[in-house]
Amino acid sequence: MQKSNNGQAAKSAQGLSRDRTWQTIQDQPTWDVCVVGGGATGLGTALDAAARGYSVVLAEAEDFASGASSRSSKMLHGGVRYLQQLDFSLVKEALHERATVLANAPHVASVLPFVIPCESLAHAAFYSSGLKLYDLLAGRHNVGRSHYISSDEISLQASALKTRAHGIQYFDGLFDDARLAQSIASSARQRGAVLMNYCRAEMNGQADDGSDLVSLTRKDNSAQHTLRARCTIFATGAWSGERVAVARGSHIVLRDIGLSSGVLLPKTPDGRVLYMLPWLGHTLIGTTDISVSCPDYSDTAPQDDIDWLLRTSSQALKKPLDAAQITASFVGYRPLVRMPGAGKKSSQFSRAHLVERVADRTLRVVGGKWTTYRRMAQDALDAAIVHGILPKSKPCSTDQIALSPNPLLDNAWLTQGQWSDEQIQKIVKSAMQDESACSVDDILYRRLRTGFTDQALALNLQPKLEHWIKKFA
Ligand SMILES: Cc1cc2nc3c(=O)[nH]c(=O)nc-3n(C[C@H](O)[C@H](O)[C@H](O)COP(=O)(O)OP(=O)(O)OC[C@H]3O[C@@H](n4cnc5c(N)ncnc54)[C@H](O)[C@@H]3O)c2cc1C
Known part of the structure; x- marks a missing residue:
């Protein structure tokens, strides 16, 4: 589309x-x-x-x-994994900004607990010390203290995960980027x-x-x-x-697999981290991090990326994921500053x-x-x-500055799939008149988020939106 x-x-x-x-x-x-x-x-x-x-x-x-x-992983974060790069001032600045967005845009941003499942007590101790530093760097802007959690607590918050004896909980922000x-x-x-x-x-x-x-x-x-x-x-x-190195990041979106917390898988077979997040009533899984020469936007993520995300996340889940569970996928391109002496991998x-x-x-x-x-x-x-x-x-x-909400569009996802014709009319009017939407895709992807969460529903809604777009033209 x-x-x-x-x-x-x-x-x-x-x-x-x-x-x-x-x-x-x-x-x-x-x-x-x-x-x-x-x-x-x-x-x-x-x-x-x-x-x-x-x-x-x-x-x-x-x-x-x-x-x-509109294609990020939806996290307001200092970046737990950037601690490994020892760039503490970067993490600290981002943690400060995390608190600012949470305070100024509560209509589209909130605190989310995250779980790191750990195979051994030694692993738990390792991640716990890193996250204590994360808490420390946040200082008075911290949004929740990290702590050890047992396997029972892990399954309460993320029932889809394979049983793990130990876990660490920490806190970051979740937001609706577009x-x-x-x-x-x-x-x-x-x-x-x-x-x-x-x-x-x-x-x-x-x-x-x-x-x-x-x-x-x-x-x-x-x-x-x-x-x-x-x-x-x-x-x-x-x-x-030339100033930027471009890195492709793909996500898949599925009907909620049973997560009330985010999940961080810190080690995947090829060394990346993987996130699974509860987002707008769905589960968002991402991301890949692959250097490319230039942005190449298309409707969905490349099949290789989708396969990697399915395979890697399944390894942590009780029931492996099936491609048929995917309701949407999308791809984004990170603009990373080219710095002299940086490693070859975009993730570095x-x-x-x-x-x-x-x-x-x-x-x-x-x-x-x-x-x-x-x-x-x-x-x-x-x-x-x-x-x-x-x-x-x-x-x-x-x-x-408290950022301006648009309650109609900010909350539309809560009733996605149940909108009456009258509601669709109001949504289109507000998207066009208040937020400069020009086309069906502008509304489906960036004023609503339907295109990024449920592509079949988005396709279904297209004629109705077109109808009202013509009326307001
Ligand atoms: C896969 C992925 C996951 C990410 N996850 C996170 C995350 O969880 N948390 C986080 O904090 N960050 C995350 N990021 C990073 C974040 O999304 C980006 O840093 C941020 O969105 C970049 O914003 P930008 O405005 O600089 O670039 P963009 O959003 O790309 O905007 C640049 C704009 O410039 C326009 N443009 C280009 N040339 C012209 C021209 N000549 N005239 C007019 N317009 C032009 C383009 O059309 C484009 O809209 C992620 C990024 C990706 C790709």
Whole structure:
């Protein structure tokens, strides 16, 4: 379904308000900040810039959060496995940010207990000491203390797991990535940021006054406009050229297999870690970590990845999983910063982020994690001020901004599959008018999450959504 989403529907579905947004962009002679890319990082940057009082325009080539930002493993975490890389400051920063997202977006993020099943007491002691350090690094931002659990407690929380004598419990965050992205977008719009999806941006030199010239091209009607920006910030994720190493990560989604906690399998036969999470009434299993040359989005995960996920997770379960249990699968591409001296395996690359000046008034912010999106935005804007690209502003305040909920769409998954025609009408209206959805896929995948949890149901809903999209066009 997703492949066919070429933005054609954009014209019919969003005609007037897209045109209004386009007109607003054309009417302003010079913008303080132009953000390129509407994933977590770009949307976070737009919100931060608008909250500091700058005029902000953001252009996203496809739909908001259609890249990595709707295809993550849904964990707000410091990254237990990054402890092994001894990058404690990275883990500490992410644990701080975990607490900030949990506090500012409780409508789409919550604390989740995790279980690590252990074969021996020695294994349990090893993971316990690592997780004590994790707790310590979180400090006052900790969301629950790790502790030993017995085999009875393991089966209470994850009845599908094979019996293991020992286990460790720890706590991290679970969130709905695409819904959080919409929440950040709404909060940015409320502060005056102008956001346009299906609109590609390219650098086009400098104006006489030294400001950047950025050319925008609409995908729906090919209209073009060149704007002036005092500062341009590229947040284009895996599309950041030589600066990033791209790593493919696949997930499979199944009907709930009986997990009320997340499960971390710390050692798989090929050395990766594997997570199984309760997510939106389903079980999410991931992920692979495979270096590739460029992002190649398709409807579902590659068969090899699906086979590996099924095989590896089955080894930890009482009853092996069957391909027929899979209701959806998806693939995402991590934008990892290329650092000198990093190992060859993408799983060994640091998850640190990088802000760099790529031209006189142009910055790039890349790498990091969803969990740290807010910090990445803050660092990018602070850098623009330090370099004298932007005038001094109010300090960053996004750690104090409660992000805007949209209860209708945030909670729609609870009744997924039981929506009346009237509810579908309301969902489509809100997705289009409040959140700039342009097509059936925008709604099914990134305003609702049906496409990522149940692809058969998504296919079933398609004609009904199309019907209402035409009505609101
Ligand atoms: C499989 C997987 C699992 C992950 N799990 C987690 C996790 O559990 N927790 C966590 O914290 N992080 C996780 N991450 C990392 C996280 O998802 C990413 O770090 C984050 O989403 C990156 O956001 P971004 O905005 O930088 O990139 P993206 O979301 O990819 O956004 C970049 C955007 O730029 C747009 N763009 C590109 N070129 C142009 C242009 N010329 N004009 C306009 N727009 C353009 C693209 O269309 C895209 O939408 C995971 C990532 C993957 C792939």
